[in-house]
Amino acid sequence: MAILSREFYARPALEVARDLLGCRLVRQINQHRLSGFITETEAYQGETDLGCHAHVGRTPRTAIMYGQAGHAYIYFTYGMHWLFNVVTDLVEVPSAVLIRAIMPDEGQHEMALNRPYRAHKRGWLNGPAKLTQALLLNGDQNGCDLCLEASGLYIENAPLTPDMQVIATSRVGLNSEPEPWKSIPWRFLVKQDGALN
Secondary structure (H helix, E strand, O other), rough: OOHHHHHHHOOHHHHHHHOOOEEEEEEEEEEEEEEEEEEEEEEEEOOOOOHHHHOOOOOOHHHHHHHHEEEEEEEOOOOEEEEEEEOOOOOOOOOEEEEEEEOOOOOOHHHHHHOOOOOOOOOOOOOOHHHHHHHHOHHHHHOEEEHHHHHHHHHHEEOOOOHEEEEEEEOOOOOOOOOOOOOOOEEEOOOOOOOOO
16 A cells, blocks of 8 residues: 555545545554554534634644644643644645544554553544554654655555445534534544445
8 A cells, every 4th residue: 555645635624534534544663563444534624614723723733734734733632632633735724634543454462552451342443542542642743744654654545435335424522613513524434334344
């Protein structure tokens, strides 16, 4: 599988979020590949999107979203969890895709050691904080160039997941936001009976 190009990411978040389903997220640590196929994403698009961190404008935390597509945006939330996003769209158009879940592939033993209490149980990597724990992702990788293998964090391409295997629904945790942002269907999941499950 080839590493996704800058051009892949340099599109609106909604397009990238859909097309990332089925692609392989790879983390290289000490010559070991830890990886999983992406099964759930969420799109966040620009300053007008009240669900997007950039709706407050450029801040030290959101500055990475205004930069070049294809970089990691990793932030700490609720005082306990790291969440991994990929920056999308054009420079100065702040948008990103949150990677919410993966189906584990390579390095499952190492990932289980990183997340021992839930390892190998059904859905043990079906949440954004779960996968960052398993892949040892934190603020040290914020800003990492996902288009370079040398970065040790990248996404490999895959055939497009067929529409019949994809569900689009509202994003998680935006219940306090007004419509349409509360219910807009910018979350994408591979169906449980899809090819990746």
